[in-house]
Amino acid sequence: MKTVRLTTAQALIKFLNQQYVEFDGKVEKFVKGIFAILGHGNVLGLGQALEEDLGDLEFYQGRNEQGMAQAAVAFAKQKHRKQIMACTSSVGPGAANMVTAAATASANNIPVLLLPGDTFATRQPDPVLQQVEHYHDLSITTNDAFRAVSKYWDRIHRPEQLMTAMIHAMRVLTDPADTGAVTIALPQDVQGEVYEYPEYFFKKRIHRIERRIPTAADLKDAVELIKSKKKPIIICGGGVRYSEAADTLKRFAETFNIPYGETQAGKSAVESSHAYNLGGIGITGNLAANVIAKEADVVIGIGTRYSDFTTSSKLLFQHPEVDFLTINVSEYHASKLDAVKIVADAKLALEALQRELEKIQYVSGYTHEIEDAKVAWKAELNRLHNIRYIEQEFTPEIAGQLDEVLPEFAATYQSCLTQTEVIGLVNQQIAEDAIIIGAAGSLPGDLQRMWESRRPNTYHMEYGYSCMGYEISGAFGIKLAEPDKEVYAMVGDGSYLMLHSELVTSIQEGKKINVLLFDNAANGCINNLQMENGISSFGTEFRYRNPETGRLDGGLLKIDFAQCAAGYGVKTYKVTTLEELRTAIEDAKTQTVSTLIDIKVLPKTMTNGYESWWHVGIAGTSKSASVHEAYLSKETNLKKARKY
Numbered sequence: 001m002k003t004v005r006l007t008t009a010q011a012l013i014k015f016l017n018q019q020y021v022e023f024d025g026k027v028e029k030f031v032k033g034i035f036a037i038l039g040h041g042n043v044l045g046l047g048q049a050l051e052e053d054l055g056d057l058e059f060y061q062g063r064n065e066q067g068m069a070q071a072a073v074a075f076a077k078q079k080h081r082k083q084i085m086a087c088t089s090s091v092g093p094g095a096a097n098m099v100t101a102a103a104t105a106s107a108n109n110i111p112v113l114l115l116p117g118d119t120f121a122t123r124q125p126d127p128v129l130q131q132v133e134h135y136h137d138l139s140i141t142t143n144d145a146f147r148a149v150s151k152y153w154d155r156i157h158r159p160e161q162l163m164t165a166m167i168h169a170m171r172v173l174t175d176p177a178d179t180g181a182v183t184i185a186l187p188q189d190v191q192g193e194v195y196e197y198p199e200y201f202f203k204k205r206i207h208r209i210e211r212r213i214p215t216a217a218d219l220k221d222a223v224e225l226i227k228s229k230k231k232p233i234i235i236c237g238g239g240v241r242y243s244e245a246a247d248t249l250k251r252f253a254e255t256f257n258i259p260y261g262e263t264q265a266g267k268s269a270v271e272s273s274h275a276y277n278l279g280g281i282g283i284t285g286n287l288a289a290n291v292i293a294k295e296a297d298v299v300i301g302i303g304t305r306y307s308d309f310t311t312s313s314k315l316l317f318q319h320p321e322v323d324f325l326t327i328n329v330s331e332y333h334a335s336k337l338d339a340v341k342i343v344a345d346a347k348l349a350l351e352a353l354q355r356e357l358e359k360i361q362y363v364s365g366y367t368h369e370i371e372d373a374k375v376a377w378k379a380e381l382n383r384l385h386n387i388r389y390i391e392q393e394f395t396p397e398i399a400g401q402l403d404e405v406l407p408e409f410a411a412t413y414q415s416c417l418t419q420t421e422v423i424g425l426v427n428q429q430i431a432e433d434a435i436i437i438g439a440a441g442s443l444p445g446d447l448q449r450m451w452e453s454r455r456p457n458t459y460h461m462e463y464g465y466s467c468m469g470y471e472i473s474g475a476f477g478i479k480l481a482e483p484d485k486e487v488y489a490m491v492g493d494g495s496y497l498m499l500h501s502e503l504v505t506s507i508q509e510g511k512k513i514n515v516l517l518f519d520n521a522a523n524g525c526i527n528n529l530q531m532e533n534g535i536s537s538f539g540t541e542f543r544y545r546n547p548e549t550g551r552l553d554g555g556l557l558k559i560d561f562a563q564c565a566a567g568y569g570v571k572t573y574k575v576t577t578l579e580e581l582r583t584a585i586e587d588a589k590t591q592t593v594s595t596l597i598d599i600k601v602l603p604k605t606m607t608n609g610y611e612s613w614w615h616v617g618i619a620g621t622s623k624s625a626s627v628h629e630a631y632l633s634k635e636t637n638l639k640k641a642r643k644y
């Protein structure tokens with residue numbers, strides 16, 4: 001047996017260079033590159049290996065471990081899971097910073113390979129800098145925190161363990177039903193330890209991403225169900241995009257006259273203008289999708305996890321005899337809601353179902369309802385685009401909560417822009433093939449409802465974990481995946497303040513991203529949530545501490561985000577009118593560096609819900625009558641919702 005004498009870290013990098021995936025006959029390199037923040041826990045092991053022989057991997061220097069790992073997640077999501085990035089961090093805090101990103105990946109079923117440094121396997125120098133000592137169990141380190149958020153987790157105590165660990169890592173990373181974060185913890189001493197690795201460990205490996213074939217029995221059950229129903233609705237989930245099943249879905253919808261709503265992950269699989277595309281569904285869904293969903297007698301969920309946002313906490317589907325059919329590559333997700341299930345690849349399942357339904361000449365019972373719903377939503381969308389603030393007699397979309405703050409905000413910022421008019425203008429102004437990204441705050445709701453995707457795969461929303469800070473990191477990851485397209489991060493002030501470090505990396509790399517920063521001086525959606533549930537505004541507006549009251553009820557914080565970002569070398573704009581916004585967007589298109597448009601938007605001017613409900617924890621007892629009222633309303637809705 002021929003062997004190669006390498007350190008664990010060198011072997012790992014050599015192995016990663018040899019991984020390929022095959023999907024529909026196309027073979028591609030699987031690991032595009034590696035993000036790193038080097039510290040004492042990885043610089044002399046993995047860092048040495050990367051410096052000595054990077055192979056074909058691209059090397060990126062992250063700024064914040066969570067940020068860089070979320071850039072890696074966005075990269076893989078935009079690549080529809082066919083290519084990934086690895087991420088290496090130091091030990092302790094560097095590693096801990098990646099835990100949130102691991103969860104983001106796993107919640108969204110997106111592959112990412114995380115390589116945190118770890119404490120010494122020998123334990124000789126313990127406790128090392130940044131080691132948390134667990135008196136009851138010396139085998140625990142910070143990296144055990146990844147166990148809860150990884151789809152595969154391993155720690156390499158001996159160099160030879162790397163071989164089985166990496167083979168399992170690849171199995172999980174390339175499995176459509178089980179993919180997510182894979183964490184391989186690398187003790188600092190083991191990274192540099194030497195082993196005679198067999199040459200065959202480094203052979204070129206092509207991992208076939210299989211399209212799981214639907215069984216005849218599953219199909220038969222599905223056909224039986226559909227043929228007994230008149231008003232089906234499809235939910236187009238992320239699985240439609242990952243399986244590249246959009247054209248198949250279109251044909252299916254057209255042939256059988258079945259409309260579909262989009263989840264956050266599924267949105268833009270098909271362009272919004274398609275006659276059967278109702279748009280966003282669920283809590284953050286629009287009127288068209290939610291009205292049709294309410295009366296559907298069968299719900300066909302394709303590649304969806306059926307999150308509470310998609311089902312309106314299981315209250316959305318109100319037809320007394322509604323049944324569920326799931327098409328999902330994951331047995332786990334397919335089994336939800338007592339569904340008749342087809343455990344299979346979305347494209348193959350739809351094609352097979354198409355053949356079977358054609359045999360019985362199935363057509364749904366819809367006549368004018370789909371078109372009517374779309375027309376009604378179009379009119380509502382038009383209204384949202386045209387909401388202009390007039391100081392007297394203005395009623396915001398979220399009315400009766402902080403009405404008095406609007407004039408204060410307008411006076412403080414000299415801006416009267418409403419969030420919905422800004423979104424409307426951005427949607428019209430940016431290029432058709434530009435990609436927008438979002439993750440948290442009020443924007444995901446507004447965008448799922450309002451955004452018209454004019455080209456496929458141009459809407460990128462992380463709403464499995466809805467992690468503040470993903471927006472900028474993710475925009476950078478998308479730019480690495482699609483360097484020829486403009487990428488726009490749609491981000492609230494709260495999210496931006498939480499994490500925007502990879503904006504600097506975009507400048508460093510000359511990879512232009514555009515930040516559209518919606519500053520409403522608040523964690524706005526959470527303020528809405530508390531106030532609509534009867535609580536007074538508390539801890540969610542961004543106000544100075546008031547020396548008179550001792551509370552955070554002073555004037556509004558006034559942050560010049562444009563000035564801050566300009567310091568990084570970003571081309572920035574401050575806009576307070578639609579005309580300035582239009583001019584800034586056009587100018588930003590001509591720039592080669594990253595841009596940021598600081599948009600001051602009036603609070604409470606985001607969209608409100610349409611025919612939906614969110615089950616949230618509410619106090620069962622309170623001195624406040626309005627909280628009690630909200631509690632009773634929750635109880636009433638809960639009675640109407642499916643129990644599981």
Ligand SMILES: Cc1ncc(C[n+]2csc(CCOP(=O)(O)OP(=O)(O)O)c2C)c(N)n1
Nearest residue numbers: 441442466468492493494495522523524525
């Ligand atoms: C990392 C993280 N922490 C906390 C939350 C909970 N959370 C969701 S939205 C939000 C506020 C977002 O504020 P902003 O970005 O300004 O958006 P807005 O709602 O004002 O549009 C918070 C705290 C989260 N989603 N992610």
Ligand SMILES: O=C1C[C@@H](O)[C@H](O)[C@@H](O)C1=O
Nearest residue numbers: 439440441442444466525
């Ligand atoms: O708690 C939350 C409320 C949602 O409205 C928001 O979009 C999301 O980011 C979140 O975490």
Ligand SMILES: [Mg+2]
Nearest residue numbers: 492493522524
């Ligand atoms: Mg905000």
